[in-house]
Amino acid sequence: MSELLAPRRMVELEVDGQPVRVFEGSTILDACRRLEIDTPTLCYGETLEPANVCRVCVVELEGSRVLVPSCSRKAEAGMKVHTDSERVRLSRKLVLELLASSVDLSTTPVAAGYLERYDAEPGRFGPPAPPSDDRDRARTGHHEAPDGRTAATVQQPVKVDNELYVRDYAKCILCYRCVDACGEQHQNTFAIAVAGRGFDARISTELATPLPESACVYCGNCIEVCPTGALVFRSEHELRAAGDWREEEQTVTETTCPYCGVGCSLELHVQSNRIVKVTSPADHDITLGNLCIKGRFGFSHVQD
Amino acid sequence: MRPSPAALVAVAGEQPLERAQAPVTAAAVLDLLAGGEAAPSPASSLPQDGEPRLRLLRRVGIADPDSIDDYRAHGGYAALRHAFALGPEGVLREVKDSKLVGRGGAAFPTGVKWEAVARQPARPHYLVCNADESEPGTFKDRELMEGDPFAVIEAMTIAAFATGCERGYLYIRGEYPEARERLEHALAQARHRGFLGESVMGEGFSFDVEIRRGAGAYICGEETAIFESIEGRRGEPRNKPPFPVEVGLFGKPTVVNNVETLVNVLGVVLGSGPSFAEVGTEGSTGTKLLCLSGHVARPGTYEIAFGVTLRQVLDLAGGVPGGRPLRAVLMGGAAGGFLGPGDLDVPLTFEGARAAGTTLGSGVVLVLDDTVDLPRLLQRIAAFFRDESCGQCVPCRVGTVRQEEALARLVAGEPRGGVETELALIAEVGQCMRDSSICGLGQTASSALESAIRRLPVFEGSGT
Ligand SMILES: Cc1cc2nc3c(=O)[nH]c(=O)nc-3n(C[C@H](O)[C@H](O)[C@H](O)COP(=O)(O)O)c2cc1C
Ligand code: SF4
Ligand code: SF4
Ligand code: SF4
Ligand code: FES
Numbered sequence: 001m002s003e004l005l006a007p008r009r010m011v012e013l014e015v016d017g018q019p020v021r022v023f024e025g026s027t028i029l030d031a032c033r034r035l036e037i038d039t040p041t042l043c044y045g046e047t048l049e050p051a052n053v054c055r056v057c058v059v060e061l062e063g064s065r066v067l068v069p070s071c072s073r074k075a076e077a078g079m080k081v082h083t084d085s086e087r088v089r090l091s092r093k094l095v096l097e098l099l100a101s102s103v104d105l106s107t108t109p110v111a112a113g114y115l116e117r118y119d120a121e122p123g124r125f126g127p128p129a130p131p132s133d134d135r136d137r138a139r140t141g142h143h144e145a146p147d148g149r150t151a152a153t154v155q156q157p158v159k160v161d162n163e164l165y166v167r168d169y170a171k172c173i174l175c176y177r178c179v180d181a182c183g184e185q186h187q188n189t190f191a192i193a194v195a196g197r198g199f200d201a202r203i204s205t206e207l208a209t210p211l212p213e214s215a216c217v218y219c220g221n222c223i224e225v226c227p228t229g230a231l232v233f234r235s236e237h238e239l240r241a242a243g244d245w246r247e248e249e250q251t252v253t254e255t256t257c258p259y260c261g262v263g264c265s266l267e268l269h270v271q272s273n274r275i276v277k278v279t280s281p282a283d284h285d286i287t288l289g290n291l292c293i294k295g296r297f298g299f300s301h302v303q304d
Numbered sequence: 305m306r307p308s309p310a311a312l313v314a315v316a317g318e319q320p321l322e323r324a325q326a327p328v329t330a331a332a333v334l335d336l337l338a339g340g341e342a343a344p345s346p347a348s349s350l351p352q353d354g355e356p357r358l359r360l361l362r363r364v365g366i367a368d369p370d371s372i373d374d375y376r377a378h379g380g381y382a383a384l385r386h387a388f389a390l391g392p393e394g395v396l397r398e399v400k401d402s403k404l405v406g407r408g409g410a411a412f413p414t415g416v417k418w419e420a421v422a423r424q425p426a427r428p429h430y431l432v433c434n435a436d437e438s439e440p441g442t443f444k445d446r447e448l449m450e451g452d453p454f455a456v457i458e459a460m461t462i463a464a465f466a467t468g469c470e471r472g473y474l475y476i477r478g479e480y481p482e483a484r485e486r487l488e489h490a491l492a493q494a495r496h497r498g499f500l501g502e503s504v505m506g507e508g509f510s511f512d513v514e515i516r517r518g519a520g521a522y523i524c525g526e527e528t529a530i531f532e533s534i535e536g537r538r539g540e541p542r543n544k545p546p547f548p549v550e551v552g553l554f555g556k557p558t559v560v561n562n563v564e565t566l567v568n569v570l571g572v573v574l575g576s577g578p579s580f581a582e583v584g585t586e587g588s589t590g591t592k593l594l595c596l597s598g599h600v601a602r603p604g605t606y607e608i609a610f611g612v613t614l615r616q617v618l619d620l621a622g623g624v625p626g627g628r629p630l631r632a633v634l635m636g637g638a639a640g641g642f643l644g645p646g647d648l649d650v651p652l653t654f655e656g657a658r659a660a661g662t663t664l665g666s667g668v669v670l671v672l673d674d675t676v677d678l679p680r681l682l683q684r685i686a687a688f689f690r691d692e693s694c695g696q697c698v699p700c701r702v703g704t705v706r707q708e709e710a711l712a713r714l715v716a717g718e719p720r721g722g723v724e725t726e727l728a729l730i731a732e733v734g735q736c737m738r739d740s741s742i743c744g745l746g747q748t749a750s751s752a753l754e755s756a757i758r759r760l761p762v763f764e765g766s767g768t
Binding site for chain 2: 052053054055056058066067069072073074087090091094095098099101102124125126140141142143145146147148149151152173174176193194196197198199200201
């Protein structure tokens with residue numbers, strides 16, 4: 001019998017004392033969601049393979065020396081999982097504190113709720129260090145010895161080098177989603193990758209060249225997956241800078257992209273009669289929220 | 305006695321010059337710059353040279369590392385011949401019976417790893433010899449590769465035969481040009497003489513080895529980062545499971561072993577598993593290479609039977625020079641843990657070190673006398689991990705920074721909210737790194753620091 005016709009097998013495991021059955025191949029996170037156990041996630045993108053790098057979703061698995069990332073760890077029959085043990089709470093709290101003390105999370109929608117839920121106190125590492133303007137030139141394997149009076153951050157000037165979108169890496173949690181979307185998982189353009197190591201690790205174009213000189217094709221598929229607002233439409237960036245970004249007033253109009261026969265679904269976000277950004281439904285099983293430059297940015301003719 | 309300085313003199317140009325000299329004086333450096341030869345080091349790096357009881361080091365310094373004939377004259381390739389007689393199953397059985405465990409740091413049973421790969425139906429299987437040797441204070445694999453390169457290649461061939469690999473990769477640290485040249489030379493000779501390539505020794509088994517050179521990243525010694533690096537990507541560890549024995553290099557079942565682990569296999573196959581296990585203890589069989597450095601009279605690579613005590617090893621190396629008091633011993637390297645002067649009777653076995661709250665790791669024994677600025681050393685270790693973290697996961701990428709900052713405040717005598725608060729902060733960050741980091745780097749980056757705080761009087765209230 002072909003694999004397609006075979007019935008999907010189920011596995012039964014236990015999460016926080018409750019039995020739960022999920023399809024084979026599901027993750028512990030899927031099992032948690034089935035039980036409506038609210039599990040924080042940051043790097044996990046619904047349309048991407050789990051990068052499992054932020055570690056905010058960790059859970060305790062009986063028999064495992066270390067905590068395991070629920071977003072990537074496959075559910076196995078007989079697993080016993082704890083999602084709210086002291087160890088789990090401590091790790092989640094620390095991960096949030098480490099991130100919030102080093103990254104500007106002001107436009108990460110879920111951050112405030114998580115920080116509160118885990119009593120995170122990012123301020124305990126000290127006041128933030130002043131912004132740096134040379135993170136792109138950091139020498140791998142070298143850093144200046146800290147004095148500990150301030151807490152190192154990734155604060156840096158926003159990169160505005162093209163008409164279409166901006167990169168504000170002071171807000172970047174290094175979730176790898178944009179890299180995976182630009183690279184082998186969605187776009188296959190490979191315009192961006194992680195450069196540097198350790199705390200100097202950063203998302204970069206080749207040799208940190210400005211976007212117009214890079215391999216970027218402006219599909220904006222990295223913007224679509226970015227969970228932090230580090231990558232945003234230039235229109236959104238400018239409205240925010242002017243204090244005029246008013247999400248509550250925005251309407252979303254669904255339509256079909258007119259540029260070619262593929263007919264991608266578009267969501268036009270409109271504020272004060274102007275299109276301020278364009279997204280595409282991530283749950284669309286063919287496009288997964290991806291578009292090309294025309295669908296993503298080719299809307300100016302509508303309003304100019 | 306003042307620590308003696310060492311110098312690396314390098315001159316770029318048409319005829320590049322590179323000379324290393326220790327101990328060194330200003331006059332000697334000028335002489336080197338003028339093209340003079342480096343004077344031979346006063347002491348050998350193998351203080352036990354030529355001792356008959358040595359197993360792993362028995363050919364080092366004795367057989368000509370450039371000659372396959374001399375290698376064979378000293379017993380080389382007898383183990384491979386015997387392995388062919390035993391067959392893959394027979395070799396697996398002996399390795400399991402030997403209870404050999406990995407010497408790269410994690411002490412995982414080699415036989416279990418090999419069997420898991422041998423049983424995988426997916427093909428091809430790959431073998432990776434981990435010669436990245438990047439743990440600070442470790443230099444034993446270099447000794448084997450430079451002094452007995454054919455042994456490394458023969459051992460890789462046996463491992464490949466037992467686990468069904470057609471291709472092996474030897475991933476060597478970029479800073480070991482000498483070892484790489486010797487190995488390349490040895491590979492060429494072995495190929496030429498039919499010990500590698502199609503139908504090794506006419507036995508119908510085909511195997512060859514490719515050398516890959518690291519580019520200076522500590523993390524590339526981690527067993528899955530090494531795969532990424534060999535595959536041509538950024539050296540970032542993978543989340544486990546799946547384990548390398550199932551999904552390893554190029555997605556195929558892969559054996560990864562340390563150089564020293566592999567060289568041990570020659571002895572296992574030549575004798576037998578049980579006779580190998582007669583040396584050492586129940587939990588740690590055979591002999592171990594230790595890398596003694598720091599304040600010992602005769603630093604270098606030592607081979608000891610598992611079970612001798614730290615005191616015996618320090619005596620073997622001539623103790624602390626100048627009669628100075630011992631302050632601490634860092635075991636296992638930067639990722640290891642400290643012992644104090646009261647711990648000299650700890651038996652040097654995997655289980656003994658574990659029971660004493662430290663680790664043998666890759667065999668580092670870094671001896672520190674009372675002149676050492678311990679807080680400064682801890683800062684150096686913290687800086688090392690911050691620099692060497694690959695940066696993938698939050699606990700390690702930011703945790704190493706926060707620990708380095710807290711340490712700087714403690715050392716400066718400016719703790720935020722008191723010493724106790726700082727020590728608690730270091731411990732909490734450490735717990736998160738241990739529990740939630742992706743790989744062994746983040747999981748152990750805090751060990752040495754926390755063990756120093758536990759055992760040594762470095763800060764007010766620590767070491768009690
Ligand atoms: C950060 C890090 C660096 C490592 N570096 C090395 C190394 O340089 N050489 C080595 O043999 N093992 C190293 N290891 C251990 C390997 O991951 C792996 O356990 C080992 O190569 C397995 O071989 P063994 O079973 O023969 O010890 C390192 C591990 C970590 C976490
Ligand atoms: S816009 Fe498209 S091509 Fe450009 S970096 Fe983002 S994903 Fe890559
Ligand atoms: S820019 Fe956005 S998507 Fe890319 S790594 Fe940073 S936070 Fe993630
Ligand atoms: S623990 Fe450190 S070195 Fe290992 S994957 Fe995470 S960031 Fe990289
Ligand atoms: S959401 Fe699972 S590791 Fe980030």
